[in-house]
Structures are given as C-alpha cells and as structure tokens.
Amino acid sequence: METFATLLDGLATTQSRNRKVALLGRYFRATSDPDRGWALAALTDGLPVRVPLRRMLADLMLRVIDPVLYKMSRDYVGDTAETVALLWPDTAAPRATGDTTTLDAVVAAMSIGTIAERTEALRTFLDALNPSGRWALLKLIGGAPRVGVSARLARTALAESYGRDVGEIEEIWHALDAPYEALFRWLDGVADRPDPGLRPTFRPVMLAHPIEDDDWPKLSATDFAAEWKWDGIRVQIAARGGEVRMFSRQGDDISAAFPEIRSAFMSQHCVADGELLVVHGGNTIAPFNDLQQRLNRKTVTAKMLRDYPAHVRLYDLLFEGEEDLRALPFSVRRQRLEAWHAHNHPPLTDLSDLVAFETFDALSALWSQARDDGIEGLMLKRRDSAYQAGRVKGQWFKWKRAALTLDCVLMYAQRGSGKRSSFYSDYTFGVWRTKSDGGPDAGDELVPVGKAYSGFTDDELRQLDKWVRTNTTESFGPVRAVTPGLVFEVAFDAVQRSARHKSGVAMRFPRIHRIRWDKPAAEADRLETILSLITPVSQPVA
Numbered sequence: 001m002e003t004f005a006t007l008l009d010g011l012a013t014t015q016s017r018n019r020k021v022a023l024l025g026r027y028f029r030a031t032s033d034p035d036r037g038w039a040l041a042a043l044t045d046g047l048p049v050r051v052p053l054r055r056m057l058a059d060l061m062l063r064v065i066d067p068v069l070y071k072m073s074r075d076y077v078g079d080t081a082e083t084v085a086l087l088w089p090d091t092a093a094p095r096a097t098g099d100t101t102t103l104d105a106v107v108a109a110m111s112i113g114t115i116a117e118r119t120e121a122l123r124t125f126l127d128a129l130n131p132s133g134r135w136a137l138l139k140l141i142g143g144a145p146r147v148g149v150s151a152r153l154a155r156t157a158l159a160e161s162y163g164r165d166v167g168e169i170e171e172i173w174h175a176l177d178a179p180y181e182a183l184f185r186w187l188d189g190v191a192d193r194p195d196p197g198l199r200p201t202f203r204p205v206m207l208a209h210p211i212e213d214d215d216w217p218k219l220s221a222t223d224f225a226a227e228w229k230w231d232g233i234r235v236q237i238a239a240r241g242g243e244v245r246m247f248s249r250q251g252d253d254i255s256a257a258f259p260e261i262r263s264a265f266m267s268q269h270c271v272a273d274g275e276l277l278v279v280h281g282g283n284t285i286a287p288f289n290d291l292q293q294r295l296n297r298k299t300v301t302a303k304m305l306r307d308y309p310a311h312v313r314l315y316d317l318l319f320e321g322e323e324d325l326r327a328l329p330f331s332v333r334r335q336r337l338e339a340w341h342a343h344n345h346p347p348l349t350d351l352s353d354l355v356a357f358e359t360f361d362a363l364s365a366l367w368s369q370a371r372d373d374g375i376e377g378l379m380l381k382r383r384d385s386a387y388q389a390g391r392v393k394g395q396w397f398k399w400k401r402a403a404l405t406l407d408c409v410l411m412y413a414q415r416g417s418g419k420r421s422s423f424y425s426d427y428t429f430g431v432w433r434t435k436s437d438g439g440p441d442a443g444d445e446l447v448p449v450g451k452a453y454s455g456f457t458d459d460e461l462r463q464l465d466k467w468v469r470t471n472t473t474e475s476f477g478p479v480r481a482v483t484p485g486l487v488f489e490v491a492f493d494a495v496q497r498s499a500r501h502k503s504g505v506a507m508r509f510p511r512i513h514r515i516r517w518d519k520p521a522a523e524a525d526r527l528e529t530i531l532s533l534i535t536p537v538s539q540p541v542a
Helices: 001-014 017-030 036-045 053-061 067-077 080-087 103-111 117-129 132-141 150-164 167-175 181-187 212-216 258-262 288-292 302-307 330-344 358-365 459-472 527-531
Strands: 223-229 233-240 242-246 270-280 310-320 349-351 377-382 396-400 405-414 424-436 443-452 472-478 478-480 488-494 494-497 504-507 512-514
Touching: 001 017, 001 036, 001 132, 017 036, 017 150, 036 103, 036 132, 036 181, 053 080, 053 117, 053 132, 067 080, 080 132, 103 117, 103 132, 117 424, 132 478, 150 181, 181 504, 223 330, 223 396, 233 310, 242 258, 258 310, 270 288, 288 494, 288 504, 310 330, 330 349, 358 377, 405 443, 405 459, 424 459, 424 488, 424 527, 443 488, 443 527, 459 472, 459 478, 459 512, 459 527, 488 504, 504 527
Parallel strands: 310 349, 443 504
Antiparallel strands: 223 377, 233 242, 233 270, 270 310, 377 396, 405 424, 405 478, 405 488, 424 443, 472 478, 488 512, 494 504
C-alpha cells in the first residue's frame, strides 16, 4: 500500500502529463501482479468492489471522534479520504516493517462478507497503515481516486512504458478483466497478446483539429467533404456475435445507459462511428441538456427511456462484418456506409448528411447560419483520408461556431479537490432579473445560470480565493455565498432551458474568459439577454 500511496500522491501533486505517465510507468514495471492490475483497475474505474463506503466510514468514525466535529472537518478539508486518514488514531502497537498491506488483500476483503464484516476489515486495514497509506486505501476502495488520471492516460502510460502502441491496448481493453494479468504477461513479453475472441471491442477514434485562419490558404475545397457538427457526444458502436457495446470517444463503455441502441444493433456485425443524440417527438434533435440526463448512468429507468429517447446519427463505417475498412479513403467508406445503412437500416439511426459546397466562401455562408439553426458548426474531412487513430494533421478539421460571452456575477464558491482542495475554485455565477412589478420586494435579484472551474491562472486563483474569503456572507459546508460584487466575463457555446436552475436556463461548456475586477456588478447582464440566445434545434431526424 505504501508504494500505491506514493504513486497517488505523486499523481495528485503534479499537473504535468509527462510526469504522470512516467510515474505510472515506473509503478507498473516495479510492482508485481496482481497489485499493479488492481491499481490499474482503480485508476480506470474497473475495480470490482462495490461497498457503501460513506456509510461504513460514518460508522467507524463514530468510534473515534464526535460526529459534529467529523462533519466540520470533512467540510473544511473537502475530501473524505483525506479527512479520515488524518483523523484516524494511530494504534499503540508498532507496525511491522515493510509494505505488508497489499492491494490484493484489500480487494479480497472488500469483495465478500456482510457490510458489518467488511466494515471491521476496513477498520483493521486503517489500524495497520500510516496516514498516507490510509488515504490511498480509501481512494482504492472508493473507486474514484481523482488524481488527474483518465482511463485513456493510464492506457497511454502502459503503452509508452512498455514500448507498445496505445491502439494495440485499446483494441483489446474491453475484452480484459481486472487485475489484467494476461495484459501484463503480454506487455512483459512472456505471452502472446490477449485474444478478444468474439467480444466486440473499441477501436481508437479519429479526431479533428480546430481549423485556424492560417489553415485556409493551404486547403483546396475540392479535396474536402463537409458535414454538420452535431451537439451530442461522439460514440462508436461495436456489434459482433449477438453482443453490442457502445463506447465514448475515450474508449469508456457506456452501453448500460443506452439499452435501446444496443437492441437496434443486435442483429448487426459492424463497427460504426457516429453522434449520440436525444430526440423528442420522434424527429427533432433535443438540446444537449436532455442527453446529459442519460449520460454516466449504470442503469436507466423506463421513464428516462421514454422522456429522453436516444438516437445515433452515423457518419463512418470502420468494419463491415470482418472486413476492416479503415485503410480505405473517406469517400469510399462513406459509400460503403450509405449502402450498408440502406440495406440494414438499424432502428434509431440515420446518416449525417454531406453538406454540398463548391468554394470555402460558399461554405462560410452556411457556417454563419449554424447558430441560428442550433448546430455546433461544421466538420471538414479530406476525401482521401484513411481512418487513423488520434488527430492526424491536415486530414480532418472542426469549424466550430464562435463562442458567446456574457458578464455574470459570482454568487457561490466551492472548495476544489486534490491540489485545489485548499482553494475556493469552483464558481457559480448568475445574471440579474426583476423580482416583481411592484410591492416591497420589487427590484432585481441574481439567478444562477452556470458553474465553471477553469479559465484562470494560478495567480488569479489565489486572488479569487482571497476575495471569496473576504466577501463571504454565508457558509454551507464547503460552499460559500458571497456579496454580489465580482463580475466574470463568461464564454460558453450555447444556452439551453433547464429545470435544474432557478433561472430556467443553463450554459453549455461555460468557462471564465476574463475576470472583470473593474466592472460594477450592477452592470452585469440580465436574464432577458441570455434568454434571447436560446436557439431551438430545428434539424429533423430522418
């Protein structure tokens, strides 16, 4: 556990991608099976341990500290694992030398028995470890270490450490189970690459570069096809042997949240690329906010299926049967996709139309209308481009519509996590609206429209944190309400109606563009302005 704790501490305290990759690589090479596999599973959300950890810890902490003091400490620190690790009393008995608590032993103890039995096992582990070990133990069991490592980064670290292509790992990843001993035997060079068999697996996706002004002179309109850029999420559907899985572009399996899409492809044998959307009324694309109701769920209810019906707009075909089409030019793959879809036409799907144009000036005129039509922008794909993993320069471009900006007033600040756990770094902001037409309560009030935690430097974070502490009016655990005196210029991609916000609207991808220290809060934007920016998606589903 000590080496795992050292790994997590290193990952949590560096923002460098290369340093994270190096730390992971050294750990995987120096640690034996199955512990390195369990660590990999914890970092990629694949640990087969499901326990009510908060309930177990609440029970254990009642034995060592006043519950009110524990809650206050947890609210101040902002992280349960760190709070428990620091508050848990050291045992009087001296610890044995060496790292005697293995990850394998923890997984075994947390996987069987009643909740009471597993709670006692957890107490034993906490007694045996020092604070850093206790912190790592709880991060392991909790299933979300939050140390700045995505599943993709962990797989990349494996590839770079062992001199493999990350695509080789990703293509077998979803056919493997923790603790990944077959994977490590192959990486160590003592066994063949694991065979996924008939299981459908993920294929690394091809991505686009944002188009820049200096790109246009180098491009010829006749070399490119254009498609609309839809406001959903990129997905890949793999169907084989009566099994269907759907993956995000990072390779995360999101099949469980969309059973109707799996059913639609059950009789197919293919790998298809497309955009996951929600439709209403059977033929109109819904705002992204509706799709969010379905994302990141292990299961979905009948009401969700009814209220937020899923649909996939297809734009590429990677495999047809056993035939790998990825080396073919885009224009040929598009013809194959059209023929395949016309023959099979799986339910809940259609094709993303190609946008006809002869010159980039003509295409620019269409692009300028994208916001009015509720579309994110355009995709440009070189007609002769093979389907290659990652962002291949000069092949595909995304031409997103320009960001919108509004001046909003800071309303609440919340403590961050990890490196930012000591700072108020998550900001909720709002705009003004009129409370009523008359009476003693007439006047303006702030209503929240979004939340952001990016777009500022470390120096600005320290200034913002100081301002929040100085201007706090109320505290709610890790959240502080502040005097309405600080204005953010917020950039965002779109605005949508939302029942979750008091304002009735929510921003899409908000980020802080500029801190307006100079602007009076009373001069910030009003709700009427943001409401005028709502554009319904009018593009029908075929």
